[in-house]
Amino acid sequence: MVIGGSMAGMAASRALASHFERVTLIERDRLPEKPELRKGLPQEQQAHGILAKAVEILEGYFPGLWQQMVTAGSNVLDMSDVALYRGGVWQARATPGLTLYIQTRTLLDSVIRSRVRELPNLQILDECEVVKPVVTSNRVAVWGVEVRRRKQEATEILEADLVVDASGRGSRMPRWLEELGLPRVEETHVRIDVGYASRKVRKLPGVTTNWKTLSIFPTAPHETRLGALAPVEGDAWLVTLAGALGDHAPGDEADFLEFARRLPQPHVYEMLRRCEPVSPVAAHKFPSNMRRHYERMTGIPEGLVVLGDAVCSLNPIYGQGMTLSVLAASLLDECLSEQPSRAMVGLGRRFQAKLSSMHDMSWTMGAGSDLVYPSVEGPRPLWWKAMQGASGHLQSLAAYDPIVTTAFAKVMHMTGSPLVLAHPSMLLRMVRGPQGQGPGAAPVMEFPETSASNAVASVG
Numbered sequence: 001m002v003i004g005g006s007m008a009g010m011a012a013s014r015a016l017a018s019h020f021e022r023v024t025l026i027e028r029d030r031l032p033e034k035p036e037l038r039k040g041l042p043q044e045q046q047a048h049g050i051l052a053k054a055v056e057i058l059e060g061y062f063p064g065l066w067q068q069m070v071t072a073g074s075n076v077l078d079m080s081d082v083a084l085y086r087g088g089v090w091q092a093r094a095t096p097g098l099t100l101y102i103q104t105r106t107l108l109d110s111v112i113r114s115r116v117r118e119l120p121n122l123q124i125l126d127e128c129e130v131v132k133p134v135v136t137s138n139r140v141a142v143w144g145v146e147v148r149r150r151k152q153e154a155t156e157i158l159e160a161d162l163v164v165d166a167s168g169r170g171s172r173m174p175r176w177l178e179e180l181g182l183p184r185v186e187e188t189h190v191r192i193d194v195g196y197a198s199r200k201v202r203k204l205p206g207v208t209t210n211w212k213t214l215s216i217f218p219t220a221p222h223e224t225r226l227g228a229l230a231p232v233e234g235d236a237w238l239v240t241l242a243g244a245l246g247d248h249a250p251g252d253e254a255d256f257l258e259f260a261r262r263l264p265q266p267h268v269y270e271m272l273r274r275c276e277p278v279s280p281v282a283a284h285k286f287p288s289n290m291r292r293h294y295e296r297m298t299g300i301p302e303g304l305v306v307l308g309d310a311v312c313s314l315n316p317i318y319g320q321g322m323t324l325s326v327l328a329a330s331l332l333d334e335c336l337s338e339q340p341s342r343a344m345v346g347l348g349r350r351f352q353a354k355l356s357s358m359h360d361m362s363w364t365m366g367a368g369s370d371l372v373y374p375s376v377e378g379p380r381p382l383w384w385k386a387m388q389g390a391s392g393h394l395q396s397l398a399a400y401d402p403i404v405t406t407a408f409a410k411v412m413h414m415t416g417s418p419l420v421l422a423h424p425s426m427l428l429r430m431v432r433g434p435q436g437q438g439p440g441a442a443p444v445m446e447f448p449e450t451s452a453s454n455a456v457a458s459v460g
């Protein structure tokens with residue numbers, strides 16, 4: 001039984017389908033057949049980058065998925081098509097070889113959902129809310145969930161050998177466990193107070209750029225604003241703006257353009273000025289990086305696991321959430337393969353401990369980077385200071401060195417080990433610096449231009 005039909009719930013359902021006779025995915029919303037916005041996924045109007053690691057795992061789970069995604073409207077890019085402004089410099093173009101799929105979150109979920117629906121041993125119960133898990137009288141094991149179907153007053157109980165909570169950051173599991181007499185699960189928060197706003201604009205014919213997608217990251221601690229342009233289905237750009245520490249991107253039409261004008265680089269603003277809006281501005285707020293430490297709890301009933309944003313929800317600007325959800329499903333798959341018997345004894349404990357170790361690295365890279373802002377509260381040990389120093393140095397070097405940009409990209413996409421960045425060859429590149437190349441060697445990112453007769457303005 002899986003609670004929640006978003007990325008974590010869909011991936012977990014697919015993992016469970018290899019181990020159980022029957023899997024039931026329960027979702028509060030109506031799950032549409034076509035790409036349509038829904039209430040339970042309010043963040044879907046914001047840009048959602050999916051990392052190469054998740055692409056790889058999902059293709060293994062649903063062979064041919066990405067071809068299907070392209071037929072449905074996804075754009076296939078190479079990492080070398082990406083313009084990335086990070087650490088106060090435009091990064092050198094990565095070398096080709098890392099494929100990216102770019103689309104709206106709505107399309108992504110819709111195509112994956114169509115594949116989940118095809119699983120022969122899977123049933124979707126949508127418009128059905130889980131009210132609470134049901135446990136044995138001695139409270140040592142979960143044996144099902146209590147649900148309420150839409151427009152019905154009465155609840156009913158559905159039995160299950162295993163219940164997977166993938167109901168997102170707003171998961172009620174902490175409260176449900178408290179009601180069973182357990183202590184409140186410990187939570188760690190690193191407050192970043194980010195406000196997102198996005199809108200779609202129609203691509204104009206003849207607009208030329210020497211990049212196919214572009215992201216401008218703020219340089220902490222003196223900048224807080226992010227801007228991104230992503231080509232999505234329907235020949236549109238999805239324009240996303242975000243601001244940390246209360247400097248929220250506005251949901252208001254006029255202020256949206258003004259916010260873009262004050263980004264560290266002008267490209268997003270220039271694109272917005274040239275394109276016609278095709279959607280209203282949608283805003284979304286994200287208060288803090290959050291972890292729930294189920295691995296530290298004793299006495300959690302057997303037959304229960306929690307994954308996805310319900311356990312770890314990171315500042316979205318690092319784009320890790322969906323990939324961590326897919327990785328968690330794959331970890332659950334692994335744990336179930338190792339499970340000695342059909343009884344679920346010990347599974348939850350083993351899974352939550354392994355999941356927590358898996359989250360450690362992403363937490364260090366995500367929440368750890370937010371600590372560069374002095375007002376963000378959290379521990380800053382010596383190793384953190386050394387890591388930030390090395391990372392800043394590598395980012396400056398990436399302005400000149402495609403090898404460094406490529407290594408960075410692979411680590412960010414979780415297809416390369418972070419240890420690569422500490423490899424002697426990389427350290428040598430750091431010591432040598434830009435190898436005598438002056439700023440003239442820095443990459444040039446063109447402004448969008450609408451016709452060949454316009455002079456192409458460029459910045460270094």
Ligand SMILES: Cc1cc2nc3c(=O)[nH]c(=O)nc-3n(C[C@H](O)[C@H](O)[C@H](O)COP(=O)(O)OP(=O)(O)OC[C@H]3O[C@@H](n4cnc5c(N)ncnc54)[C@H](O)[C@@H]3O)c2cc1C
Nearest residue numbers: 004006007008028040048049130167168308309316321322
């Ligand atoms: C602004 C923003 C931008 C983001 N950008 C990115 C990005 O670029 N890349 C990336 O990888 N991630 C990004 N994320 C994170 C990403 O959206 C999540 O990590 C991802 O959706 C996985 O979450 P989830 O499936 O655990 O939970 P959610 O997506 O929150 O889904 C939970 C589901 O459970 C359902 N549900 C809840 N309670 C119940 C109940 N009691 N009964 C039945 N159903 C229930 C909800 O309706 C919902 O469908 C972003 C997040 C935000 C906020």
